[in-house]
Amino acid sequence: MNLNMGPQHPATHGVLRVELELDGETVVKATPHVGYLHTGIEKTAESKLYYKVIPMTDRMDYLAPMSNNLGYCLAVEKLLGIEVPEKVEFARVCLTELTRVKSHLVWVGTHAMDIGALSMSLYGFRERESIIDVYEAVSGQRMMSTYFRIGGLAKELPDDFDRLVRKAVKDVRGGLVDYERLLNDNMIFRGRTINVAKISAEDAINFGLTGPILRGSGINYDIRKTNPYSGYEKFDFEVPLGRNGDVYDRFLVRCEEMKQSLRIVEQALDGMPEGPYRAHVPGVVLPPKEDVLSKMESLIFHFKIITEGFKPPRGAVYQAIEAPKGELGFYISSDGSTRPHRMRVRPPSFVNLSALPKLVEGGLVADVIAAIGSIDIVLGEVDR
Amino acid sequence: MGLEEKIPDSIALTTLEKMVGWARKRSMWPLGFGLACCAIEMMSTFMSHYDLARFGMEVMRPSPRQADLMIVSGRVSTKMAPVLKRLYDQMPNPKWVIAMGACASCGGVFNNYAIVQGVDRVVPVDMYIPGCPPRPEQLIEGILKLHAKVEKERLFERKETKSKK
Amino acid sequence: MEEKLRHFFESNFKDAVVREDFFRDQLSFYVRKEYLFDICEALLNDEALGFKFLSDICALDWLGDAEERDGRFEVVYNFFSLKHKYRFFVKVRLDGDKPEIDSITSLWQTANWLEREVYDLMGVMFTGHPDLRKIMTPDDLEGHPHRKDFPLTYEMPQFSHNKNEPPEVIK
Numbered sequence: 001m002n003l004n005m006g007p008q009h010p011a012t013h014g015v016l017r018v019e020l021e022l023d024g025e026t027v028v029k030a031t032p033h034v035g036y037l038h039t040g041i042e043k044t045a046e047s048k049l050y051y052k053v054i055p056m057t058d059r060m061d062y063l064a065p066m067s068n069n070l071g072y073c074l075a076v077e078k079l080l081g082i083e084v085p086e087k088v089e090f091a092r093v094c095l096t097e098l099t100r101v102k103s104h105l106v107w108v109g110t111h112a113m114d115i116g117a118l119s120m121s122l123y124g125f126r127e128r129e130s131i132i133d134v135y136e137a138v139s140g141q142r143m144m145s146t147y148f149r150i151g152g153l154a155k156e157l158p159d160d161f162d163r164l165v166r167k168a169v170k171d172v173r174g175g176l177v178d179y180e181r182l183l184n185d186n187m188i189f190r191g192r193t194i195n196v197a198k199i200s201a202e203d204a205i206n207f208g209l210t211g212p213i214l215r216g217s218g219i220n221y222d223i224r225k226t227n228p229y230s231g232y233e234k235f236d237f238e239v240p241l242g243r244n245g246d247v248y249d250r251f252l253v254r255c256e257e258m259k260q261s262l263r264i265v266e267q268a269l270d271g272m273p274e275g276p277y278r279a280h281v282p283g284v285v286l287p288p289k290e291d292v293l294s295k296m297e298s299l300i301f302h303f304k305i306i307t308e309g310f311k312p313p314r315g316a317v318y319q320a321i322e323a324p325k326g327e328l329g330f331y332i333s334s335d336g337s338t339r340p341h342r343m344r345v346r347p348p349s350f351v352n353l354s355a356l357p358k359l360v361e362g363g364l365v366a367d368v369i370a371a372i373g374s375i376d377i378v379l380g381e382v383d384r
Numbered sequence: 385m386g387l388e389e390k391i392p393d394s395i396a397l398t399t400l401e402k403m404v405g406w407a408r409k410r411s412m413w414p415l416g417f418g419l420a421c422c423a424i425e426m427m428s429t430f431m432s433h434y435d436l437a438r439f440g441m442e443v444m445r446p447s448p449r450q451a452d453l454m455i456v457s458g459r460v461s462t463k464m465a466p467v468l469k470r471l472y473d474q475m476p477n478p479k480w481v482i483a484m485g486a487c488a489s490c491g492g493v494f495n496n497y498a499i500v501q502g503v504d505r506v507v508p509v510d511m512y513i514p515g516c517p518p519r520p521e522q523l524i525e526g527i528l529k530l531h532a533k534v535e536k537e538r539l540f541e542r543k544e545t546k547s548k549k
Numbered sequence: 550m551e552e553k554l555r556h557f558f559e560s561n562f563k564d565a566v567v568r569e570d571f572f573r574d575q576l577s578f579y580v581r582k583e584y585l586f587d588i589c590e591a592l593l594n595d596e597a598l599g600f601k602f603l604s605d606i607c608a609l610d611w612l613g614d615a616e617e618r619d620g621r622f623e624v625v626y627n628f629f630s631l632k633h634k635y636r637f638f639v640k641v642r643l644d645g646d647k648p649e650i651d652s653i654t655s656l657w658q659t660a661n662w663l664e665r666e667v668y669d670l671m672g673v674m675f676t677g678h679p680d681l682r683k684i685m686t687p688d689d690l691e692g693h694p695h696r697k698d699f700p701l702t703y704e705m706p707q708f709s710h711n712k713n714e715p716p717e718v719i720k
Contacts, residue, residue: 342609
């Protein structure tokens with residue numbers, strides 16, 4: 001029997017279509033169809049100046065917008081060859097780890113809701129509100145903040161940043177205790193997730209999976225530890241690893257990742273240095289507003305950067321970061337003009353989703369929902 | 385003198401239109417149709433911080449045959465537009481459509497080959513809510529304005545909605 | 550690590566490498582397209598280097614640029630070694646009239662969907678791919694959007710000029 005889990009479905013987290021061939025309750029073949037949210041971001045980025053692309057990168061993985069901004073800004077800074085001050089690195093790490101917690105909270109809410117614990121979605125979104133307060137204080141927007149710029153931050157951190165972040169950390173820690181008590185030893189949750197949608201370590205490497213799926217199968221590949229970027233080598237945290245590679249292990253890996261992220265946030269807050277919030281590179285990075293209003297050459301640089309843009313050298317770079325979903329990479333190729341020649345995004349959810357047939361074939365229909373939830377896809381990133 | 389004295393206290397007088405309008409606005413059931421980023425804000429509106437259940441929209445029906453309000457939240461790509469039209473046709477009358485966000489109202493940030501510039505080229509829209517994404521308070525205000533519009537609708541002269549594709 | 554890679558390429562595939570590039574600490578080799586499958590197989594089987602991870606396949610279009618004389622399309626393969634934590638690139642130039650290249654799906658399963666996406670958006674044919682069809686764009690869209698001669702299809706906003714009628718497009 002052919003069953004179509006169509007584009008509009010309460011459990012597919014967006015517009016994903018999966019065609020299932022069933023034999024009774026067992027799945028014989030599964031074919032995902034994507035492309036229902038294709039936006040043409042890569043083509044549009046070729047016609048915009050470098051700093052105008054930053055809001056478009058927000059809207060790709062819309063659950064973790066600051067991670068995408070970070071990846072793009074790091075890639076362009078690598079292309080130009082500029083260094084950022086230390087305060088910028090600490091602020092970026094702090095906000096990116098809060099973003100990781102925010103994304104995992106939405107994941108745990110919707111995943112547990114799909115498996116059956118309907119009230120978990122309410123708890124996940126409740127803790128998320130305290131992190132959204134931080135976003136709003138920093139940039140004015142609840143979700144698409146666009147706070148990172150090429151060479152630094154958009155504006156200075158607000159005065160109550162410390163207080164708001166500590167409140168958010170306290171709220172999330174309290175929430176995590178509740179989730180563990182509710183789900184970890186729950187018979188129904190364990191029965192639906194243990195030994196379901198297993199993938200072995202060799203298969204995971206061959207399929208190119210990254211992120212918590214790979215770590216749930218036991219491979220220790222976290223880009224923050226192997227090729228550190230933006231000052232991550234100064235922070236002390238651990239990388240959780242799973243053993244079996246099933247849905248339950250991935251759930252435990254993500255919950256533990258949230259706790260490690262909160263550790264990093266506290267270290268970043270305690271050690272935040274003083275300093276400028278932007279690098280001083282005339283001609284590329286916008287000068288601070290007080291200088292623009294008082295000095296002549298800052299005004300001229302401001303005008304030229306906004307209207308004309310800067311011209312990076314010819315060449316191509318690739319910068320990978322550890323996004324909440326996996327390895328997010330930006331391959332930016334420049335031909336010497338003010339617009340990027342090609343901006344390629346290596347989407348972690350797209351590559352992870354291609355392993356869905358392997359995870360699901362031979363299992364039951366209800367396990368398809370658990371498998372899709374455990375891969376943690378965001379359709380905005382799959383289709384770009 | 386007159387009719388008012390002869391009627392006992394326990395009968396309320398109204399017109400059929402007003403009663404039907406009151407009933408329709410108090411329990412509209414939305415169709416769960418989240419496409420992209422605006423869907424996350426729509427989900428936040430349904431959750432406990434900005435509770436939408438107090439306006440009668442407690443359940444979000446997954447099937448279009450049982451829903452009366454379709455909130456199009458997110459960007460509509462050219463591959464998804466026929467699916468959207470089909471879902472709209474499957475909904476029974478009376479039905480209303482809210483275009484939530486800038487991408488559903490007019491194409492938003494994206495002006496290229498892949499995005500339909502406004503969902504009103506596919507289905508007729510009753511309420512446009514701007515924002516990228518709109519705050520939950522903005523969504524609630526849009527829904528309340530739609531409720532006010534529905535309450536005043538005439539019963540038998542409902543506009544014949546034509547759409548262009 | 551760069552020395553080991555150069556030694557690997559020189560000892561096994563001396564006439565395959567066209568040129569080498571080292572920009573911002575990232576090494577890339579431009580190879581000829583006939584040798585691509587053998588190079589990938591040798592990389593996968595080499596235990597000392599350990600390049601078992603294919604991160605990404607991407608395609609660029611150099612239409613109208615000075616680089617076009619080497620070939621209009623460029624396909625970039627992105628390899629990562631978990632053992633040495635090192636990343637490098639293998640790039641292939643294809644000509645614009647009939648861009649074709651071997652598929653490496655039999656070596657890495659990652660390449661299945663990535664090559665389908667490159668075919669759909671850029672038009673490069675992969676010979677030997679088990680199931681090459683469109684993945685992102687709708688079925689009735691003709692052409693390959695990421696090419697430079699495909700227009701962005703930008704729509705000019707319709708101004709109402711202070712009149713109270715809806716614009717022409719929606720009527």
